[in-house]
Amino acid sequence: MSDHDDTIQTPENETHSLVETPEELGWERTLYTDPDVAKHPAVRELRRVFPHDILEVIRFRDETTIHVTPAKLREICFFLRDHREIAFNFLTDLTAVDMLKLRTAPRFDVVVQLYSLPNRVRLRLKAGVNDGQSVPSLVPIWNGANWLERETFDMFGILFEGHPNLRRMLLPDDWDEGHPLRKDYPLRGWKEFPVYNTERTVPRSRTRWTGRGV
Amino acid sequence: MATTSSDITAPSDAPFVNPNASPTGTLTVSDERMLDNGDRLMTLNMGPQHPSTHGVMRVLLKLDGEIVVDCDPVIGYLHRGTEKLGEAHRYAQLTPWTDRTDYVAAPLNNLAYILTVEKLCNVEAPERAQYWRVIMAELSRIASHLVWLGTHALDIGALSMSLYCFRERELILDIFESFCGARLTTNMMEIGGFSRPIPDGLVAQIRNFLRIFPQRQREYTTLLDANPIWMTRTKGVGIISPEAAISYSLTGACLRGSGINYDVRKATPYLVYDRLEFEVPLGQHGDTYDRYLVRQEEMRQSIRLITQALDHVEHMDTPLMAYESAYVIPPHKGTMTTAEDMQRHFVWTIKGFNPPVGEAWCSIEHSKGEMGYYLVSDGGPLPYRFRIRTPDFVNLSVLPHMAQGAMLADMVALIGTIDIVLGSVDR
Numbered sequence: 001m002s003d004h005d006d007t008i009q010t011p012e013n014e015t016h017s018l019v020e021t022p023e024e025l026g027w028e029r030t031l032y033t034d035p036d037v038a039k040h041p042a043v044r045e046l047r048r049v050f051p052h053d054i055l056e057v058i059r060f061r062d063e064t065t066i067h068v069t070p071a072k073l074r075e076i077c078f079f080l081r082d083h084r085e086i087a088f089n090f091l092t093d094l095t096a097v098d099m100l101k102l103r104t105a106p107r108f109d110v111v112v113q114l115y116s117l118p119n120r121v122r123l124r125l126k127a128g129v130n131d132g133q134s135v136p137s138l139v140p141i142w143n144g145a146n147w148l149e150r151e152t153f154d155m156f157g158i159l160f161e162g163h164p165n166l167r168r169m170l171l172p173d174d175w176d177e178g179h180p181l182r183k184d185y186p187l188r189g190w191k192e193f194p195v196y197n198t199e200r201t202v203p204r205s206r207t208r209w210t211g212r213g214v
Numbered sequence: 215m216a217t218t219s220s221d222i223t224a225p226s227d228a229p230f231v232n233p234n235a236s237p238t239g240t241l242t243v244s245d246e247r248m249l250d251n252g253d254r255l256m257t258l259n260m261g262p263q264h265p266s267t268h269g270v271m272r273v274l275l276k277l278d279g280e281i282v283v284d285c286d287p288v289i290g291y292l293h294r295g296t297e298k299l300g301e302a303h304r305y306a307q308l309t310p311w312t313d314r315t316d317y318v319a320a321p322l323n324n325l326a327y328i329l330t331v332e333k334l335c336n337v338e339a340p341e342r343a344q345y346w347r348v349i350m351a352e353l354s355r356i357a358s359h360l361v362w363l364g365t366h367a368l369d370i371g372a373l374s375m376s377l378y379c380f381r382e383r384e385l386i387l388d389i390f391e392s393f394c395g396a397r398l399t400t401n402m403m404e405i406g407g408f409s410r411p412i413p414d415g416l417v418a419q420i421r422n423f424l425r426i427f428p429q430r431q432r433e434y435t436t437l438l439d440a441n442p443i444w445m446t447r448t449k450g451v452g453i454i455s456p457e458a459a460i461s462y463s464l465t466g467a468c469l470r471g472s473g474i475n476y477d478v479r480k481a482t483p484y485l486v487y488d489r490l491e492f493e494v495p496l497g498q499h500g501d502t503y504d505r506y507l508v509r510q511e512e513m514r515q516s517i518r519l520i521t522q523a524l525d526h527v528e529h530m531d532t533p534l535m536a537y538e539s540a541y542v543i544p545p546h547k548g549t550m551t552t553a554e555d556m557q558r559h560f561v562w563t564i565k566g567f568n569p570p571v572g573e574a575w576c577s578i579e580h581s582k583g584e585m586g587y588y589l590v591s592d593g594g595p596l597p598y599r600f601r602i603r604t605p606d607f608v609n610l611s612v613l614p615h616m617a618q619g620a621m622l623a624d625m626v627a628l629i630g631t632i633d634i635v636l637g638s639v640d641r
Contacts, residue, residue, distance in 0.1 A: 060572045061333055090476075091463045092577070093603040097590055102598070111588070113575060113603075117460070117474070120481045124575065144463025147611040155297070170290040170640055180298055187302050 027085040032121040033062055040064055041086050042123055050076060063124060070110065070127035074136035077125070080114060081141060088114040088123055094138065094148035096156045099128075100183040106130045108158055112138070134159040155181035255283060258622075262291050266369045266626035269636025273613075273629070277622060285617040285625075287610060292640040300600025304566035305331050306405060306543065308600065313399035315602060316638035319358035319581050321350045321390070324403035326578045329484060330587035331405050334574035335541040335567075343407030343534045344485045345527040349420065350393065350402060351485075351578075352516040352523075356427070357386040358581035359509050366506075366630035367438065370447045375437065382430050385423045392416050406542030407535040417528055424521055431513060438506070448502040452616045452628045455500060462612040465605050466583025467508045468632060472500035478579040490522050502631040509633075541567050566595035573599075582606045582633050602641055606634040 025031065031039050037059045038044070043066060046054050053076065056067040068076050080088040093113040100107060106128035114123045129135055137160040138145035149160045150169040157179035160166060168175060177190050261272035270291035276284040296311055303311065312327045313320040325347060332338065339347070364379030387397040392413055394402045438444045454464070459472040469476055477494040479487040495511035497504030536542050544562055548555035571593040577586030583605025590599035609632050616628050 061336070061574050063573075063575060065573075090460060092584065093575075093586060093588065093601075095588065095601050095603075097599045102592060111601075113586070113588070117476060122482070122575070142463060143458075143461045143615070144608055144611060147607065148463075151607075168290075170293040172290065180295060185298075187298060 029119060029121065032064070032119070035059075037064060042066070042080060042088065045083060045086060046076060046079070049079060063122065065124040065126055067126045067128065070129045070133065070135045073110070073112070073125070073127045074138060074141065077112065077114070077138055077141055080123070086116060087118050088116045090115040090117050091138065091142040091144050091148075092122070094145055094152060096152050096158055096181075098156060098181065098183045106133075108156060110135050110152070110158060129158060131157070132159075134161040136161050137163040139163055155179055157182070260625065262288075267629060267636075268365060268634055269639075271629075271634070271636055271639070273625065275617075275622070275625065280622045282617045282620050282622060282625065285614050287613050289607075289610070289636070289639050292636045294641065296641045297600050297602060300597055302596065304595050305569065305597065306563075306566060308597070309403065310399065310401045312602075313401055314637060315604060315641055316358075316580070316582070316585075316606070316635045317398060318361045318635055319354045320398065320400045321354040321402045322358070322578065322580050322585065324401065325351050326576065326580065326585045327587050328403040328405055329578060330574050330576040330589050331541075331569070333576045334572065334589050334591060335405070335539070335569045337406055337536055337539045337541050339407040339536055340533050341486070342527055342530045342532045343536075345523045345530075346408060346412065346534070347403065348485050348487065348490070348523045349520050349527070350390075352519045353386050353389060353420075353423075355581040356513050356516050357383050359513050360386075362509065362581075362630075362633045363434065363506075366627075366633075367444075369626040369630045370444065372438065372441070372444065375434065378430070378434065378437075382427060385426065389416070389419050389423060392419055404535070404543065406537070406539060407533075409535050409543060409546060411534070417524065420520065420524060424517060424524075428514070428517060431510070435510060445503065447624075447627055448506060448631075450499075451502045451624050452620065452631055453499065453501045454612060454616065458612070458615060459500065462615065463608050464583070464612060466580065466609065466633070467505045467512070468583065468609050468612070470494065471497035471505035471508050473497055478577055478584050482577075484576070484578055486523075487519075490519050492519050502627055505631050541569065568593055568595055577603070580605050582635070582638070583609055604638045604641060606632065607639045607641075610634055610639055 025039060025044065027041055031041055034040065037057050040057075043054070043057050043064070046066065050068075050072060053069045053072040054066060055069065058065040058067070080086060091112070092115045093111070095111050097109045097111060098107065099109055107130050108128065110127045110129060112125040114125065115121075116123070127135060135158060137149055139149065140162065146163070146165070147169060149163055150165070150167060152158055153160060153166050154168045154171055167173060171180070178185055180189075256277045258275040258277055259272065260275055261267045262270040267273065272288040272291070274286040274288060275282055294314070296315060299311060300308055309324055309327060312323040316323050360379040360383045364376035367375035390400050390402070391397050393416060394400050394410075454468065454472050456472045456474050459469050459474055465476065473496050475494060475496055478484070480494055492515045495508045495515070497508050537545055544555065544558040546559065549559045550556070569591045571591055573588070573590040575586060575588045577584050584603070585605050586603035588599070588601035588603065589597050592598040613628060613632065617625060620628060
């Protein structure tokens with residue numbers, strides 16, 4: 001967590017306010033599950049600081065999902081981690097979803113599951129990226145993102161810019177058949193299976209136990 | 215690097231810091247840095263058949279004498295593509311696949327998956343089933359910790375611990391066998407509760423275990439807690455600072471051993487954990503010994519939880535299955551006598567059900583940490599995305615951090631203290 005962008009705007013040096021000021025609503029835990037998702041403290045703060053990068057906010061089964069622009073993913077995560085009140089300081093999971101069958105563009109959703117240790121609430125960030133487009137890596141913020149991003153690269157072929165060691169994680173290093181969790185990757189792979197000899201080389205009568213020798 | 219071996223101080227005087235060491239495992243066999251230091255550093259390949267890697271994991275070690283300079287865990291030898299297979303199976307068919315991820319704690323895997331499906335479909339299991347789920351989950355946690363304790367102690371040199379731990383684990387596996395017929399890959403939980411009745415004599419069997427286990431656990435602590443060899447091998451070994459634990463996204467005993475109070479059962483309670491009394495043990499130093507103490511205490515707390523849940527549920531006679539929901543398998547009763555029941559049961563089994571469009575994330579406190587499932591539904595009978603966040607995969611990524619500057623002989627202790635099961639790491 002050493003090298004991060006110093007130009008990140010924090011609430012302290014932010015002068016203008018687009019929506020209501022945070023003092024009006026407060027930071028109660030109940031606001032995180034309020035039916036009005038605009039009162040969610042993270043949504044409120046992100047809309048104030050990153051007004052052009054919050055694309056969509058979805059609430060389903062008491063889970064809040066915020067769609068953000070991929071270019072600002074690292075700044076947003078950094079802002080959420082170091083915010084004094086909302087403090088989403090724990091990276092629970094990082095993965096992706098191939099949206100090939102559900103929409104035209106962008107192709108993938110990079111899914112980041114965050115957790116706030118002081119507030120005990122969860123938040124999901126999604127950043128849509130196209131094939132070949134890269135996402136800023138979260139390794140400068142959380143070391144735990146290292147293997148999770150490697151796995152996402154391995155399974156989906158999503159490139160993480162600034163990752164120290166973007167190699168395959170679960171598949172062999174010399175795997176040349178693409179990225180298996182993509183929707184256009186067939187379940188049994190691209191190549192034919194090698195045909196093994198299944199015919200009996202020893203006659204069955206020779207292997208059957210008769211009780212009186214062979 | 216211009217230093218010679220005489221420049222290196224003993225690890226007891228000052229921590230060995232390699233200026234060229236990478237922050238995390240970035241070592242490959244053809245790495246340039248390896249060739250530069252080839253005269254002094256040695257590459258050692260540990261695994262994938264090494265018994266102390268608890269499965270098939272390979273660790274590439276870069277050694278300076280006996281000190282580990284860098285290490286790179288190579289995983290994937292047991293990768294079976296469970297997430298890809300999940301997109302080709304209906305929701306109810308996937309429970310057996312979750313058994314195979316972490317095969318020493320199969321009921322906990324089932325539970326995490328089933329809770330995610332229930333959250334996606336908005337189904338709630340009856341209260342009695344939830345208590346039984348708690349009992350089975352905590353028994354499974356004890357069984358998993360016993361395997362960990364036995365193998366971890368075996369790695370470090372306490373051979374007899376593995377015999378004792380597996381002896382007590384047999385009692386738990388017998389309970390599982392009475393409950394669902396299987397011992398290891400149980401496939402125990404079902405969407406909506408339990409469709410089979412609780413067998414006669416199961417409560418007495420669990421009571422017997424609850425009576426036996428605490429005194430057996432006192433034997434373990436007598437053997438290990440103040441054992442000088444055990445303390446020398448574990449105290450001060452593999453220290454993880456609280457900041458590093460959060461940064462590496464550690465969960466479970468690895469996080470709590472460093473003193474961070476995060477237990478999913480307390481933080482975001484699921485099932486009926488908010489009605490039961492238990493405590494979350496925390497370590498102070500973040501070393502291997504503290505993580506050992508945390509897991510020992512977790513087993514005692516599990517006994518407390520099972521006792522409370524069993525007292526509550528023993529004489530309950532309410533339904534075990536939420537049959538009123540369309541997402542739950544229709545009752546088996548009547549399938550052999552009436553055509554309607556047979557058809558309903560058959561169609562549900564063959565066609566599955568279509569959850570609402572959306573996505574759900576649910577995580578539970580697994581014996582190894584936070585296990586989460588993430589399901590994306592497009593409204594069809596198959597999950598659109600089936601994601602398993604296994605705790606030991608994320609926990610294992612801290613190994614290069616822990617191993618830098620450690621002694622080679624401590625590597626088995628470091629791998630053991632993370633508590634990995636390679637089926638869960640590789641999925």
